[in-house]
Amino acid sequence: MRLSTLLDALPADLAVRDRIAPGDVADPVIRGVSYDSRKVAPGDLFVALRGSVADGHDYLSRAIDLGAVALLVETAPSADTLGSAVAVVVPDSRRAMARLAPRFYGEPASEMTLVGVTGTNGKTSTSYLVESILQRARMRTGLIGTVEVRYAGEVQVAVNTTPESLDLQATLRSMCTQNVDHVVMEVSSHGLELERIHGCGFRVAAMTNLTQDHLDFHGDMDAYRSSKVRLFSEYLDANGCAVVNVDDPSAAHFLDAARERGARCLEVSRDAKREAHVRVSDAQITLDGSRVSLALPSGPLDVELPLLGDFNLENLVVAVGIAVALEIEPEVIAEGIQHCPQVPGRMEVVEARNDAHPTVVVDYAHTPDAVDKLLAAVRPLVKGRSIAVFGCGGDRDRAKRPLMAEAVAKHSDLAIATSDNPRTEDPLAILRDVEAGLGGLTRVEAAALDQSHRAYTTLPDRSEAIAHAVAIAEPEDAVVLAGKGHEDYQIVGTVKLPFDDRDQARRALRARDEAGQTEGEGR
Numbered sequence: 167m168r169l170s171t172l173l174d175a176l177p178a179d180l181a182v183r184d185r186i187a188p189g190d191v192a193d194p195v196i197r198g199v200s201y202d203s204r205k206v207a208p209g210d211l212f213v214a215l216r217g218s219v220a221d222g223h224d225y226l227s228r229a230i231d232l233g234a235v236a237l238l239v240e241t242a243p244s245a246d247t248l249g250s251a252v253a254v255v256v257p258d259s260r261r262a263m264a265r266l267a268p269r270f271y272g273e274p275a276s277e278m279t280l281v282g283v284t285g286t287n288g289k290t291s292t293s294y295l296v297e298s299i300l301q302r303a304r305m306r307t308g309l310i311g312t313v314e315v316r317y318a319g320e321v322q323v324a325v326n327t328t329p330e331s332l333d334l335q336a337t338l339r340s341m342c343t344q345n346v347d348h349v350v351m352e353v354s355s356h357g358l359e360l361e362r363i364h365g366c367g368f369r370v371a372a373m374t375n376l377t378q379d380h381l382d383f384h385g386d387m388d389a390y391r392s393s394k395v396r397l398f399s400e401y402l403d404a405n406g407c408a409v410v411n412v413d414d415p416s417a418a419h420f421l422d423a424a425r426e427r428g429a430r431c432l433e434v435s436r437d438a439k440r441e442a443h444v445r446v447s448d449a450q451i452t453l454d455g456s457r458v459s460l461a462l463p464s465g466p467l468d469v470e471l472p473l474l475g476d477f478n479l480e481n482l483v484v485a486v487g488i489a490v491a492l493e494i495e496p497e498v499i500a501e502g503i504q505h506c507p508q509v510p511g512r513m514e515v516v517e518a519r520n521d522a523h524p525t526v527v528v529d530y531a532h533t534p535d536a537v538d539k540l541l542a543a544v545r546p547l548v549k550g551r552s553i554a555v556f557g558c559g560g561d562r563d564r565a566k567r568p569l570m571a572e573a574v575a576k577h578s579d580l581a582i583a584t585s586d587n588p589r590t591e592d593p594l595a596i597l598r599d600v601e602a603g604l605g606g607l608t609r610v611e612a613a614a615l616d617q618s619h620r621a622y623t624t625l626p627d628r629s630e631a632i633a634h635a636v637a638i639a640e641p642e643d644a645v646v647l648a649g650k651g652h653e654d655y656q657i658v659g660t661v662k663l664p665f666d667d668r669d670q671a672r673r674a675l676r677a678r679d680e681a682g683q684t685e686g687e688g689r
Contacts, residue, residue, distance in 0.1 A: 189250030208233030268365025285374030299502030328357025511651025530651025571603025
């Protein structure tokens with residue numbers, strides 16, 4: 167594809183400001199596009215992106231050395247740097263890449279049915295439920311989300327909830343070649359604001375909920391909500407369907423955007439008394455899952471939901487609403503729900519139930535609302551104490567730290583505040599922000615926590631915090647590890663270190679067993 171053909175995809179606000187062609191070829195053939203200079207191949211267009219850690223403009227020479235024939239930049243390079251490559255200057259290279267990517271990959275989204283799920287919490291669980299339903303409906307499915315990208319037997323670890331535009335379009339094209347016909351995609355506010363999903367038209371757009379998160383990026387809740395609404399106002403097909411959780415106070419914004427688009431709306435609710443197209447009539451919730459009676463437009467439907475937690479009823483009705491919007495038969499919906507796999511790091515119980523062990527639950531909850539829902543869901547399911555281990559990420563929204571802590575104090579008997587991904591912040595400074603919200607609990611030393619009531623302690627080392635919580639827990643207690651979920655790393659400074667809450671919990675349970683055996687032998 168010629169460079170000029172690619173550039174024709176740019177709208178007026180991203181139009182080329184300058185074009186520098188010092189070599190003999192002013193309009194080279196573009197054989198590939200890359201924004202990572204280490205992955206450039208001969209004949210590529212290299213897109214220089216400005217990031218929070220690195221600036222692609224610092225790596226133009228490397229890209230040219232590896233064979234880049236053209237550069238998409240925001241600042242024109244020097245003649246010495248450019249050599250014989252063509253430089254194209256645009257006002258915003260990231261947004262420009264989002265326009266070029268669909269054209270380069272041949273508009274793959276137009277060949278499949280796309281389902282987009284947005285919201286602060288519940289996107290991953292909802293997506294898993296929808297994928298399971300679609301598979302039971304004999305559809306060839308693809309999944310793009312926070313945990314992983316998977317299709318046709320391939321599994322890739324996710325880097326972002328919604329991939330960069332170039333990666334997303336490459337993945338969609340690969341899905342097309344594998345005959346995938348339905349794609350379920352988690353759509354983040356970053357993905358919407360940075361236009362990563364440009365070129366994607368969604369048959370169904372769904373909203374789970376909207377609560378505080380990412381204000382370090384968006385600034386305030388109005389801006390955050392406006393980003394989410396863009397899925398409905400800009401990317402939902404005019405003949406598509408919006409599925410909206412009407413229990414959420416922001417629901418009207420999403421419904422109005424969809425109606426202005428000309429799309430039909432399908433309202434869902436977990437409230438039996440609320441008027442909605444899909445709603446929960448009754449639910450029996452246990453540590454093994456839930457039996458749920460639903461009211462659908464076609465009539466009542468009983469389902470067995472294997473995902474734990476009261477809050478998963480909200481994800482359930484959104485997933486069922488999506489299935490109804492896609493005209494999937496009720497009995498197929500029920501089968502898909504029943505066979506949905508455990509969602510990694512979402513209300514995930516570590517190891518099988520053991521009478522000698524406390525229940526250990528790992529969850530990705532990292533917002534005030536998610537922590538509140540998680541701990542509220544666990545509380546009635548256990549006979550003993552609820553012991554929470556949690557932290558807050560560094561270099562992220564500081565305002566939510568005390569709010570998360572307030573949710574912990576509200577629902578927990580004991581708590582250990584620890585590190586999450588401190589990044590470049592001082593872990594102790596983060597903990598001071600967290601402690602501002604723990605006023606409902608009494609601060610004690612770690613050694614005194616077990617003998618205390620309604621108390622907390624701080625242990626900056628997350629592995630130590632998990633080990634201590636598991637060690638002091640009684641068999642009827644629940645230890646809830648909140649914040650990291652499926653993540654298998656911890657970011658300290660700028661280094662990503664191996665760390666998995668689930669592995670740490672298993673190690674702590676083994677240490678607990680070994681200590682018990684030693685104690686027994688000593689008698």
